[in-house]
Amino acid sequence: MSAPLDASKLTIELTKTPSSPLPKDELVFGKTFTDHMVEVEWSKEEGWGAPKISPRHPLTLDPATVVFHYSFELFEGMKAYLDSKGEVRTFRPNKNMERMNRSAKRAALPEFDGEEFLKIIDQFLLVDKKFIPQGEGYSLYLRPTLIGTSVGLGVSKPDHALLYLIASPVGPYFGPNFKPVSLEATEYAVRAWPKGYGQYKLGANYVSSIEPQTQAAKKGHNQNLWLFGEEGYITEVGAMNVFFVFKNGDKKELVTPPLNGTILPGVTRDSTLQLARTKLSADEWIISEREITIHQVKEKAANGELLEVFGTGTAAIVSPVNNIEFRDEHIKVPTGDKFGPLTENVLEWIKSIQYGETEFDDWSRVAKKL
Amino acid sequence: MSAPLDASKLTIELTKTPSSPLPKDELVFGKTFTDHMVEVEWSKEEGWGAPKISPRHPLTLDPATVVFHYSFELFEGMKAYLDSKGEVRTFRPNKNMERMNRSAKRAALPEFDGEEFLKIIDQFLLVDKKFIPQGEGYSLYLRPTLIGTSVGLGVSKPDHALLYLIASPVGPYFGPNFKPVSLEATEYAVRAWPKGYGQYKLGANYVSSIEPQTQAAKKGHNQNLWLFGEEGYITEVGAMNVFFVFKNGDKKELVTPPLNGTILPGVTRDSTLQLARTKLSADEWIISEREITIHQVKEKAANGELLEVFGTGTAAIVSPVNNIEFRDEHIKVPTGDKFGPLTENVLEWIKSIQYGETEFDDWSRVAKKL
Numbered sequence: 001m002s003a004p005l006d007a008s009k010l011t012i013e014l015t016k017t018p019s020s021p022l023p024k025d026e027l028v029f030g031k032t033f034t035d036h037m038v039e040v041e042w043s044k045e046e047g048w049g050a051p052k053i054s055p056r057h058p059l060t061l062d063p064a065t066v067v068f069h070y071s072f073e074l075f076e077g078m079k080a081y082l083d084s085k086g087e088v089r090t091f092r093p094n095k096n097m098e099r100m101n102r103s104a105k106r107a108a109l110p111e112f113d114g115e116e117f118l119k120i121i122d123q124f125l126l127v128d129k130k131f132i133p134q135g136e137g138y139s140l141y142l143r144p145t146l147i148g149t150s151v152g153l154g155v156s157k158p159d160h161a162l163l164y165l166i167a168s169p170v171g172p173y174f175g176p177n178f179k180p181v182s183l184e185a186t187e188y189a190v191r192a193w194p195k196g197y198g199q200y201k202l203g204a205n206y207v208s209s210i211e212p213q214t215q216a217a218k219k220g221h222n223q224n225l226w227l228f229g230e231e232g233y234i235t236e237v238g239a240m241n242v243f244f245v246f247k248n249g250d251k252k253e254l255v256t257p258p259l260n261g262t263i264l265p266g267v268t269r270d271s272t273l274q275l276a277r278t279k280l281s282a283d284e285w286i287i288s289e290r291e292i293t294i295h296q297v298k299e300k301a302a303n304g305e306l307l308e309v310f311g312t313g314t315a316a317i318v319s320p321v322n323n324i325e326f327r328d329e330h331i332k333v334p335t336g337d338k339f340g341p342l343t344e345n346v347l348e349w350i351k352s353i354q355y356g357e358t359e360f361d362d363w364s365r366v367a368k369k370l
Numbered sequence: 371m372s373a374p375l376d377a378s379k380l381t382i383e384l385t386k387t388p389s390s391p392l393p394k395d396e397l398v399f400g401k402t403f404t405d406h407m408v409e410v411e412w413s414k415e416e417g418w419g420a421p422k423i424s425p426r427h428p429l430t431l432d433p434a435t436v437v438f439h440y441s442f443e444l445f446e447g448m449k450a451y452l453d454s455k456g457e458v459r460t461f462r463p464n465k466n467m468e469r470m471n472r473s474a475k476r477a478a479l480p481e482f483d484g485e486e487f488l489k490i491i492d493q494f495l496l497v498d499k500k501f502i503p504q505g506e507g508y509s510l511y512l513r514p515t516l517i518g519t520s521v522g523l524g525v526s527k528p529d530h531a532l533l534y535l536i537a538s539p540v541g542p543y544f545g546p547n548f549k550p551v552s553l554e555a556t557e558y559a560v561r562a563w564p565k566g567y568g569q570y571k572l573g574a575n576y577v578s579s580i581e582p583q584t585q586a587a588k589k590g591h592n593q594n595l596w597l598f599g600e601e602g603y604i605t606e607v608g609a610m611n612v613f614f615v616f617k618n619g620d621k622k623e624l625v626t627p628p629l630n631g632t633i634l635p636g637v638t639r640d641s642t643l644q645l646a647r648t649k650l651s652a653d654e655w656i657i658s659e660r661e662i663t664i665h666q667v668k669e670k671a672a673n674g675e676l677l678e679v680f681g682t683g684t685a686a687i688v689s690p691v692n693n694i695e696f697r698d699e700h701i702k703v704p705t706g707d708k709f710g711p712l713t714e715n716v717l718e719w720i721k722s723i724q725y726g727e728t729e730f731d732d733w734s735r736v737a738k739k740l
Contacts, residue, residue: 071443108584207574
């Protein structure tokens with residue numbers, strides 16, 4: 001009998017050496033962590049073991065553990081927010097659980113009941129609540145991670161795995177020194193391909209991004225823009241989904257590439273599309289998931305029809321783009337050093353739901369004690 | 371000053387609890403290991419630290435270490451052999467070092483002087499020599515591994531890394547119960563893509579292979595055959611390179627797909643090509659690195675012109691194929707349950723160099739004390 005993941009089996013061991021949260025102005029993304037972590041072990045024979053929250057500690061793994069050799073690893077990025085009433089909220093965490101399970105299936109790692117893991121995450125958030133910084137733009141970044149822990153060099157389906165979660169307090173992605181990002185369109189490397197695994201949040205999709213990122217940085221850019229195929233289809237920007245706002249006849253059009261297998265189905269991407277479809281007038285706006293090439297963007301810019309460009313992702317929510325370098329030419333986005341009007345709207349819509357100021361569907365989950 | 375990898379700084383700490391090698395008939399690939407391991411730490415500030423050989427032990431890593439999240443990991447597969455004089459030999463290990471450095475560059479991990487690492491590996495082999503099983507088909511499988519060990523969730527070039535090596539005694543890949551492998555041609559998943567990273571030995575290339583392998587096994591096959599594109603170009607077989615022998619007019623032709631960026635440049639692949647070009651008469655044989663589709667193989671088989679199919683890799687050297695299932699049809703290889711004549715020749719040529727019975731260029735390296 002293979003046991004399912006069961007939040008009711010959770011054990012909690014609190015740290016004997018509690019630390020103090022850093023001052024808010026010293027927070028750096030992913031560099032400092034809370035006092036505790038979540039761990040759940042899985043084995044083929046036993047299924048999911050008893051979840052535990054315990055003091056954050058190193059993992060001790062044999063050097064032949066498969067996670068070091070064959071990249072049996074995947075993760076999620078989520079955030080927890082403190083609302084004005086002091087309650088702890090997560091934003092559409094069920095979407096992360098669904099994606100994490102899809103990733104697990106593709107990586108031959110065990111799937112689990114997402115709602116059970118969310119209950120465990122809620123308990124973790126209540127244990128480490130003091131580390132969630134309050135205030136607009138502040139949050140606790142959550143990193144659920146699933147790794148294969150079988151020991152042995154044969155390439156086969158892991159029969160042991162570890163699901164764990166660590167958390168890092170973070171401040172606003174864009175501080176007072178905000179600048180939109182400048183991109184280099186990458187032609188010598190592709191991020192993902194049809195029938196590959198670009199739509200899953202596997203570690204495997206990230207290692208290859210450093211070289212294009214480094215090349216872009218050498219030319220003074222912040223990120224690279226991923227293209228696909230001879231046509232120059234735009235897919236993603238760095239590790240974010242990408243949106244364009246065009247003038248399209250009498251209307252404006254919000255465009256993002258469709259989920260064709262090479263695009264990560266971002267939660268912020270999906271939220272942006274749903275909110276745009278709900279809040280923008282269909283008389284004035286077209287909301288499109290469609291393929292778009294770098295050449296079309298260049299032409300739109302040349303015709304004065306490129307209005308805004310932004311990336312979406314959990315870390316920044318939205319990230320305005322002001323420039324794209326492509327074959328030594330610069331495609332300038334007219335918003336320059338500012339947020340475009342739609343970019344700013346999207347940011348406000350999402351933030352207001354994340355901090356519990358606005359209700360939208362079931363998108364904001366309040367952490368409750370088991 | 372960033373220090374280069376320097377074998378002369380090697381320290382050796384021997385185990386206080388030496389173990390006994392397993393009986394040769396109990397060896398399972400990658401499941402049991404020698405008493406020691408090699409480790410060399412790297413940091414951006416200091417460069418390569420002093421190499422050490424010490425008792426094999428677990429790695430202790432923070433749960434935010436980048437190897438667990440972004441797949442900063444790559445490896446090599448090599449073997450050491452005991453020759454009839456009791457000397458320890460490795461087979462073309464410089465090729466592994468060259469590939470490992472190419473992989474490191476692509477994965478934004480540090481490069482190193484391959485000859486220095488080979489000197490360290492030689493010392494390791496002399497320390498753990500008793501674990502190298504003697505006899506035809508027996509060897510010590512070596513697993514050099516390089517992982518990113520920076521701690522932090524930002525996706526950036528690692529500023530800490532660990533190069534390590536573990537080793538597993540192995541027996542003949544094909545024992546007395548030898549059977550050629552049967553393949554399923556995979557159409558729903560693609561291993562690699564032009565401008566991707568299929569030609570590097572990154573962990574990222576292995577995680578995605580389990581699903582096709584599992585699907586093939588469900589239909590009674592041993593491995594999957596990777597295809598690319600609508601044309602059905604054959605790329606690799608499981609985790610091996612692939613070779614075909616055809617009748618081609620008056621001659622025979624040995625064919626393997628070219629190194630176009632989607633193919634791992636296997637050491638056994640390269641050795642097979644070089645030996646075939648040296649040992650086979652050009653009057654009788656054509657040796658080709660060229661693209662080949664599954665449809666062409668099917669047609670060759672229908673015309674009675676498909677003679678042999680085999681995979682090549684460090685683990686098996688050669689692995690004869692007797693059947694390929696493609697769209698519910700079976701392409702039968704006429705060698706059936708036996709090694710084909712060329713497949714057997716390649717195996718013998720390579721083994722004889724590996725065990726030091728035949729000299730060929732500088733392909734066999736004898737481990738010498740520093």
